[in-house]
Amino acid sequence: MPRWSPDARERLLAAALQLFAERGYDATTVAEIAERAGLTKATFFRHFPDKREVLAAGQETLSRLLSEGIASAPAGATPLAAVGAGLERAATAMTPFNRELGPLLRDAIAASAELQERDALKRVGLAAAMAHALRRRGVAETTAILAAELGGLAFKEAYATWIAEGDDQDLGALAGTALDRLRVAAGELS
Amino acid sequence: MPRWSPDARERLLAAALQLFAERGYDATTVAEIAERAGLTKATFFRHFPDKREVLAAGQETLSRLLSEGIASAPAGATPLAAVGAGLERAATAMTPFNRELGPLLRDAIAASAELQERDALKRVGLAAAMAHALRRRGVAETTAILAAELGGLAFKEAYATWIAEGDDQDLGALAGTALDRLRVAAGELS
Structure with missing residues (x-):
């Protein structure tokens, strides 16, 4: 070749x-x-x-798309709605190639402490990018951090479903559903 | 010696x-x-x-205390109240020795990508321990994960204040205040 x-x-x-x-x-x-x-x-x-x-591949692209999506949400959007827009934008970067390799990536992470760490750091980085984009929209610090954490959890959950499912689910739609479930759960915390 | x-x-x-x-x-x-x-x-x-x-020192003890505190919360406690009980229990393990070394530890982490990763993994481990303890109380999966994330954020914030402040603040009280702020922020997400 x-x-x-x-x-x-x-x-x-x-x-x-x-x-x-x-x-x-x-x-x-x-x-x-x-x-x-x-x-x-x-x-x-x-x-x-x-x-x-190799594990960090795509982290910069994902961070950029999450930020862009959050920045482009309507002015009146709630913090979570803005995060939803970020997740939708980020989902567009995930190709059939990502999906095909997803299970191998998942299994590699599960089997290696070193990769688990890199993965944890990647998630911290993505959440930080979202929190930063939210603060630029004027969202208060604590709310921004929290909304970003929810965004990270939603993307993680949606991605896990997306690579595991046999049928053709849309990653952006899965992320939206996951975020909605987390929004409901946030109302049941106290 | x-x-x-x-x-x-x-x-x-x-x-x-x-x-x-x-x-x-x-x-x-x-x-x-x-x-x-x-x-x-x-x-x-x-x-x-x-x-x-060296950075992971205390992770097992903290995980155990968080779990025990959550398990011992009153039967009717909300998920976040149970997390608060866990944070309070975990705070008792943090001694003047921990506080004195805190700034050195913080600076070491800030200066090393390798330590940032270990720190991120430690936080993932603590959150997993809290989520597990919440599920054992019958808290639904998504709510448990979310409440555990809030607990992790609250402990991180309280610890940062505790090691930075000159006066004698109580770590458990700081964690309670931080968790309360996160609870309020959770209500402002959507």
Whole structure:
């Protein structure tokens, strides 16, 4: 395969997740990932700083889309409605490729403490991006943090359903449903 | 100093945080931590599996106390009231030693991506422990997860105030105030 392939990043990601599934995260080397993808180690390192950062793929894009969606919500939207707009925007970035690899990614995370940490940090980053976008809308600090946490929980839940379900559910719609369930639950806390 | 000192764990913790502050987390070795504490590397490894796990000190104790406090809340307590009981119980484990080292710990985390990850994972673990204890009280899944997240946010906020303030505020009371603020914010989400 040509080394300048435009889909090198996706091929590296798929190769990494396949290898993590086959032999475990710890036992997989960058050289093996590159070989499986038909690319060089140098190409791997042009796309990812290290093996673990394969997991963080898409974090910047998701953060940006969440922020943009929240910023573009109508002026009168409640904090949660703005978060809903962010989730809907972010969902558009998730492709059939993401969905296909989702179960491998999920299983890799479940099997590795190191990946669980990277995943936890990714979630912290996404929540921080949402809270920041909400504050820019004038939402008070505590409310912004809380709404962002709900957004993170909703996206996590919707994503888990999306990659597990056999039929063709829409990720944005799943996220909206999850957020609505959390809104109801928030009313039952006290 | 005798190597069987009963406070070896606390001395190792204090030495580690002092060294992280002086020369950075990455540049500090386990040998240096042990030497500063007047102990051996072998003693270090009896208390911590590696350098990074110094940060996780107390996680199991906190998880247990949060769970116990939630379990012992009155039968009619709301989910958030039960979480409040858990936070109050957990606050009793935080000693003047914790408070004194708090700023060093905070600064070490702020300066190291690796420690930020371990900290994020610690928070995920504490929230999971609270959610589990709430489910055992019959709280529905989504409500349990949400109440646990609020508990985690409240403890984080209260702890940050507790280690920063000059006067003698009570951590349990600070956590109660923070949780109350989050409860109000939850009512303003939608």
